[in-house]
Amino acid sequence: MNKFAQAYVENDRYRLTGVFHHLTAHTPIRDRDDGWKLLGITNPRSMTYLHSYGGEAIFFESLSRGKLLGTRCDQEDCESQGMIYLPFRIHCPDCLGRCSVVDLTDTARVGARIYTYMICERAGAFSLLEKPIKFINVAIDGVATILMSYLSVGRPSIGMRVIPIFRTNDPTYTITDLSWVPEGTLAEALPDGFNFRTTGP
Amino acid sequence: MIRFSSDHLKIPCMKRPVYLVAAGQSNYARAFPDRRTEELCIEAFAMAAGMIDKSPAELKRYIHTCYYGHFADHFGDQLLGEAVIHDRLGLDPLGNIGIKTGGATGGSALWEGFKTVASGYSDCVLVMGWERMDEVPTDEGNFLISCAADKDWESPLGHIYTGYYAVMAQRYWQIFGKAEESFRKTLAEISVKHHEYARFNPYAQAPMKLTVDDVLNSPVVAYPLRALDCCLMSVGAACAVLCDEEAAWKLVDETRNKPLRIWVSAGSHTLRPADRMHMDIPLLPNETPDQYKDLNERFPGADRYPGFSGFLAARMAAYYGYGMTGITDPAEDLDLVELHDAFTISDVQSYEDLGIRPYGYGRDYVESGDCYHTNPFSGQPGKLPSNISGGLLGCMHAVGATGIMQVFEVAVQIWNRWEEYHGDEKIWRSFARDKPEDWTNLQVRNAKRGMAISHAGVGSHVTATILMDPDHCIGGDP
Numbered sequence: 001m002n003k004f005a006q007a008y009v010e011n012d013r014y015r016l017t018g019v020f021h022h023l024t025a026h027t028p029i030r031d032r033d034d035g036w037k038l039l040g041i042t043n044p045r046s047m048t049y050l051h052s053y054g055g056e057a058i059f060f061e062s063l064s065r066g067k068l069l070g071t072r073c074d075q076e077d078c079e080s081q082g083m084i085y086l087p088f089r090i091h092c093p094d095c096l097g098r099c100s101v102v103d104l105t106d107t108a109r110v111g112a113r114i115y116t117y118m119i120c121e122r123a124g125a126f127s128l129l130e131k132p133i134k135f136i137n138v139a140i141d142g143v144a145t146i147l148m149s150y151l152s153v154g155r156p157s158i159g160m161r162v163i164p165i166f167r168t169n170d171p172t173y174t175i176t177d178l179s180w181v182p183e184g185t186l187a188e189a190l191p192d193g194f195n196f197r198t199t200g201p
Numbered sequence: 202m203i204r205f206s207s208d209h210l211k212i213p214c215m216k217r218p219v220y221l222v223a224a225g226q227s228n229y230a231r232a233f234p235d236r237r238t239e240e241l242c243i244e245a246f247a248m249a250a251g252m253i254d255k256s257p258a259e260l261k262r263y264i265h266t267c268y269y270g271h272f273a274d275h276f277g278d279q280l281l282g283e284a285v286i287h288d289r290l291g292l293d294p295l296g297n298i299g300i301k302t303g304g305a306t307g308g309s310a311l312w313e314g315f316k317t318v319a320s321g322y323s324d325c326v327l328v329m330g331w332e333r334m335d336e337v338p339t340d341e342g343n344f345l346i347s348c349a350a351d352k353d354w355e356s357p358l359g360h361i362y363t364g365y366y367a368v369m370a371q372r373y374w375q376i377f378g379k380a381e382e383s384f385r386k387t388l389a390e391i392s393v394k395h396h397e398y399a400r401f402n403p404y405a406q407a408p409m410k411l412t413v414d415d416v417l418n419s420p421v422v423a424y425p426l427r428a429l430d431c432c433l434m435s436v437g438a439a440c441a442v443l444c445d446e447e448a449a450w451k452l453v454d455e456t457r458n459k460p461l462r463i464w465v466s467a468g469s470h471t472l473r474p475a476d477r478m479h480m481d482i483p484l485l486p487n488e489t490p491d492q493y494k495d496l497n498e499r500f501p502g503a504d505r506y507p508g509f510s511g512f513l514a515a516r517m518a519a520y521y522g523y524g525m526t527g528i529t530d531p532a533e534d535l536d537l538v539e540l541h542d543a544f545t546i547s548d549v550q551s552y553e554d555l556g557i558r559p560y561g562y563g564r565d566y567v568e569s570g571d572c573y574h575t576n577p578f579s580g581q582p583g584k585l586p587s588n589i590s591g592g593l594l595g596c597m598h599a600v601g602a603t604g605i606m607q608v609f610e611v612a613v614q615i616w617n618r619w620e621e622y623h624g625d626e627k628i629w630r631s632f633a634r635d636k637p638e639d640w641t642n643l644q645v646r647n648a649k650r651g652m653a654i655s656h657a658g659v660g661s662h663v664t665a666t667i668l669m670d671p672d673h674c675i676g677g678d679p
Contacts, residue, residue, distance in 0.1 A: 031234070031235070039234045039235055043278060051352075056353065060353075079204065085476075087354045087473060087475055087476065093476075115372070116368045116371045116375075116509050117371055118364055118370070118371050118423045119423065119424055120359060120361055120363060120364040120367065120422070120423040121422060122343070122363065122423075123343075123359045123360060123361050124340055124341075124342075124344035124347050124359065124360030124361045125341045125343065125344040125360060126360050127344075128357070129358065129359050133358070133361070133364060135358065135364045135423075136368075137474070137475065144478055145476050145477075145478070146474070146475050146477075146509075147475050148355055148365070148368070148475050149358070150358055158372070158502070175353060175354055175357050175358060176357050176358065
């Protein structure tokens with residue numbers, strides 16, 4: 001039986017197990033309107049990439065523990081000293097110094113509002129989100145940037161107060177482990193695997 | 202992002218003038234199962250050569266370097282596509298380069314060609330763009346396009362670029378459009394107009410006679426955007442030949458074409474709209490420091506610029522381009538434009554970014570009738586017709602080719618050859634299309650100056666390509 005592709009790192013090298021590509025036969029594409037003459041072939045392609053989060057890894061791991069991290073430039077001689085960024089930025093975009101990591105979980109719980117939104121009926125291939133997808137961009141008090149995410153409960157509106165929720169059960173370690181619900185939403189209404197609370201260090 | 206210094210805001214000064222002498226394109230369709238990309242590129246090249254009465258082999262003798270634009274290697278499952286096309290054109294071993302900036306790829310390829318001629322490196326360059334979006338089904342195509350968003354912070358959210366774009370549209374819709382039904386109808390009018398113009402364009406993919414209700418009743422993609430508010434996914438190719446003055450006049454000698462002055466400028470912004478910081482509005486020559494002081498009072502919620510409703514990249518491209526060409530008011534100084542109508546609402550947003558209308562009043566460009574070839578309210582020529590090609594809604598969005606298609610369309614207008622390239626029955630038949638009985642000549646009378654805007658996604662890159670009849674340049678041209 002083929003195993004899913006898996007990887008871990010040891011001595012700064014990837015150690016791979018499982019299958020990283022699957023062979024599937026080409027099939028011909030023919031023209032039904034012209035005697036089924038050959039026009040081309042299908043090129044099935046199933047391949048797994050190894051993607052490094054690098055300095056952002058801590059953000060994606062923290063989602064699985066119910067924490068929302070941002071970054072702040074603390075370089076004394078930077079014009080943007082004190083600026084807080086979410087999406088998380090490893091380096092300050094002004095001075096390129098390394099940013100400090102800051103915990104925005106509590107800030108987001110009391111000071112997050114929908115800046116804009118979109119309810120999208122369609123998704124592309126490989127999407128794991130249920131449709132319709134309720135995209136929201138969230139403005140958080142004190143944060144200079146406006147994060148893209150999605151609303152899990154209710155209908156979005158501009159200015160709506162929202163609370164972050166985290167997929168702490170069976171996390172995917174992707175941005176989809178973070179979602180939002182309107183202020184006042186009860187825990188019972190959260191999607192499976194999501195909760196409000198921090199679960200670890 | 203940077204805080205502007207005088208060096209950042211320097212208006213580019215080219216070392217010598219650059220000219221467009223010919224352009225060409227294939228037709229456009231959702232799929233070409235029977236044609237390889239190189240066949241489409243050769244069709245475009247052959248048209249450009251024919252435009253100046255040359256065979257392809259004769260035109261090739263002049264070319265020194267080549268600039269190839271295509272957005273997505275993985276759409277065609279071919280890395281180094283520029284090497285394939287360059288080889289098939291028989292232009293090896295001349296220097297060439299591949300350029301990709303998302304939806305602005307065509308304009309960016311022109312930017313590179315323009316700078317090459319202006320610098321003196323080459324006297325004649327080929328700029329060719331193409332896209333192959335039919336080698337994957339639509340959902341997989343949407344997935345691949347979503348890879349042009351941030352792969353960790355955006356793409357996993359639905360793998361649908363429309364969603365990432367549409368949050369910007371929502372903000373504009375609610376703040377500047379005030380979510381009014383009348384504004385929704387104005388957006389639908391844009392779709393009606395562009396699909397209608399596509400009916401008179403033999404190269405266009407989606408000619409349709411629509412009503413406003415047809416648009417409003419089309420399937421919802423991402424409210425308020427419906428299917429007929431959204432651009433096409435296309436396959437096709439387009440090219441342009443740029444020269445210095447001496448080579449230009451040599452190439453067009455005893456032909457119907459006159460070399461057109463060309464300038465290309467570029468701007469950018471963050472890939473993620475999430476990262477766009479608030480700033481003062483950079484002003485264009487036809488704007489004053491005071492005019493936006495009360496913007497947030499007139500449009501509550503417009504307190505952040507560009508926020509999610511403006512494209513700073515477009516504004517910067519216009520700033521540099523107008524500075525290079527002496528344009529002070531595009532609505533007065535230009536005769537036609539081809540804008541990046543990826544969505545009806547992005548069309549409106551760009552009217553403001555480019556200074557055709559002030560921020561907040563983009564809808565007036567449509568509601569006044571100024572954007573039409575013939576103003577439907579007055580019956581007179583539109584003040585500044587836009588997207589006579591049919592644009593991205595009606596003609597095509599073969600991404601790497603789009604910006605060059607737009608330049609083809611503007612150029613044939615200034616050359617007064619629009620009817621020749623859009624009305625000839627032979628062209629229609631060659632694409633197995635019937636020329637409509639009500640075919641209308643959309644030549645803009647006395648067109649001397651035009652602009653094409655090539656735009657990437659949510660506004661990470663925008664170029665402005667400005668063409669002028671050399672006898673009608675604006676004073677101040679360096």
